[in-house]
Amino acid sequence: MFCRQQVAGLQAARPRIYGMGAEVVIVGPAQPEHIADFREVTGYDGPLFVDPSLRAFSEAGLAHGLGKTLHPLTFVKGFSALAGGFRQGLTRGDPVQLGGTFVLGAGPVVRFAWRDRFAGDLPEMRDVLAALESPDV
Amino acid sequence: MPRMDNDLATRLAPLAVLNGRGEAVPLGPFWAQQPAVLGFVRHFG
Numbered sequence: 534m535f536c537r538q539q540v541a542g543l544q545a546a547r548p549r550i551y552g553m554g555a556e557v558v559i560v561g562p563a564q565p566e567h568i569a570d571f572r573e574v575t576g577y578d579g580p581l582f583v584d585p586s587l588r589a590f591s592e593a594g595l596a597h598g599l600g601k602t603l604h605p606l607t608f609v610k611g612f613s614a615l616a617g618g619f620r621q622g623l624t625r626g627d628p629v630q631l632g633g634t635f636v637l638g639a640g641p642v643v644r645f646a647w648r649d650r651f652a653g654d655l656p657e658m659r660d661v662l663a664a665l666e667s668p669d670v
Numbered sequence: 671m672p673r674m675d676n677d678l679a680t681r682l683a684p685l686a687v688l689n690g691r692g693e694a695v696p697l698g699p700f701w702a703q704q705p706a707v708l709g710f711v712r713h714f715g
Contacts, residue, residue, distance in 0.1 A: 536711040543709050555705040558697070560687050563714045568690040571714040582687035582695060589685045589697065593678065595710055626713030635708045637679040638701025646675045652712060665705055 535653045536561065538617065539632065540575045542658050547579060553665045555636075560584050563626030571625070587630060595648055596631040603652065613653075636664040682708075 543550075543557050550557055558580045561571065568581055584590060587597070634656050636645035645664035647656040683698025700706045 536713055539709060539711050543707065546707075550707055553705070555707060556700050557707045557709070558700045559709045559711060560697075561711045561714050565688045565690050565692040567714045580700065582689055584685075584687045589682060589687060590710055592681050592685060593710060624713050628713055630712060632710040632712045634710070635678065636705060637682070637708055638705040639703055640701070641677065641680045641683075642701075642705075643675045643678050644705065646678065649712070661707060665707070 535655065536632070537575055538653075539634075539655050540571075540577050542655070544575065544577045544579070546658050546662065549662060550665065553662075555638075555665050556580065558582070560589060561626055562587055562590060562630040567625040583626070585626075587627065590630055593633055593635065593648070595633045596650070597627070597629060599629045634661060636661060 540559060543559065547557055559577065560582050561567070562585065563583045564585055565583055568583060572578065572581060590597070631649040631652065633648040634645070635643065635647070637643055644667060645661060649655065679701060684696065686694035686696050689695050697708070700708070
């Protein structure tokens with residue numbers, strides 16, 4: 534459900550992101566055979582990959598574990614996501630891997646780094662877009 | 671931003687992820703010449 538919400542936000546922002554000359558790349562902790570179905574349910578047609586080894590997730594410093602996944606605010610965020618029309622489908626991938634959002638480049642530049650603190654803890658898209666609008670750092 | 675993020679783009683660049691055919695695709699080229707928003711999602715569900 535939160536993954537669909539995150540992808541929907543990025544999908545909606547893609548025209549603005551592309552307009553700023555940037556790319557959108559999504560990575561999930563699932564298997565290659567799960568990509569087609571996820572595209573279908575989300576409608577996302579941009580670069581979409583999986584990292585079943587979780588190596589990139591780990592290198593990005595993203596939290597992993599049940600204790601880090603569930604939080605009282607997860608349920609608040611869950612109700613909000615449900616109210617927004619997002620539904621939970623069959624879980625494909627590591628259910629206790631948390632996500633994150635980064636704005637990188639061009640080159641070895643980190644413009645924005647967000648690591649979910651619990652399930653449903655997504656960044657504000659305006660902050661992501663602001664990072665793209667800022668001069669190279 | 672934590673100090674560990676200073677070289678995050680460099681550390682992630684050589685890592686490869688898999689496409690729908692199971693082929694390895696390096697991440698770095700996505701932000702080598704242009705910025706990129708890299709979203710890690712929790713799972714596909």
